[in-house]
Amino acid sequence: MTQSATLIPPPCLLLAAGRGERMRPLTDELPKPLLLVNNKSLLAWHLEALAKAGINKVVINHAWLGQKIEETLGNGNQYGLKITYSPEKKALETAGGIRKALPLINPSDYFLVINGDVFCPNFPIFELIDKLVAIRKNPNTLLAHLVMVPNPIAHPAGDFYLKDSQISDHPLDGAEKLTFSGIGLYHQSLFKQLELDIPVKLAPLLREAMAENRVSGEKYTGPWHDVGTPQRLQELNAANE
Secondary structure, eight states, X not given: OOHHHHSOOOOEEEEEOOOOGGGTTGGGSSOGGGOEETTEEHHHHHHHHHHHTTOOEEEEEEOTTHHHHHHXXXXXXXXXXXXXXXXXXXXXXXXXXHHHHHHHHXXXXXXXXXXXXXXXXXXXXXXXXXXXXXXXXXXXXXXXXXXXXXXXXXXXXXXXXXXTTEEESSOOTTOEEEEEEEEEEEEGGGTTTSOTTOOOOHHHHHHHHHHTTOEEEEEOOSOOXXXXXXXXXXXXXXXXX
């Protein structure tokens, strides 16, 4: 029996509030996370993966054309999930959006967050859930556990440094600078002190936590794509035909 079979799977927030400016004109009439890869929306890929991993409580935040997301996905019954929505009237950035959605997520401690516009079809969510056992045992309460990926062509400089399981904003001996995948586990206390409905970026919060050595991470080398432009979407669909 795997550890995940003995764990209560954490709730998940799917981030779907972005305007998708770089994807225009495709996003003029459709929210970016509903764009199709191999005849399935980006959000549908995530929802199917979450259901397979045993996660059934999902919150989706949205802003631009958010009603279309609700109309398309409904309450999640078609995926065997319970979906609720956190609408945003103005752009709250990532951390601000998480803070607004926190009462709906209602985690006991940690919860999973996935960017709605990444395509990562084979990512083993159940293995990430298993890591909660070790994460919860850390005496210095970890505030985040980030999944990092090799730097893509569009982002060669990377985001943070990873050495063993430690993530830092500064170079460490033998560390590798990688790109944040948009997939991570977070402790609710990272966001609880934020004011409601105030735009807050995630990176500064993470850097503060890194300075206290309270961010862990791992490297994932499987297929991962930041679907940021129409060209990338076209290339993904061509590759998955």
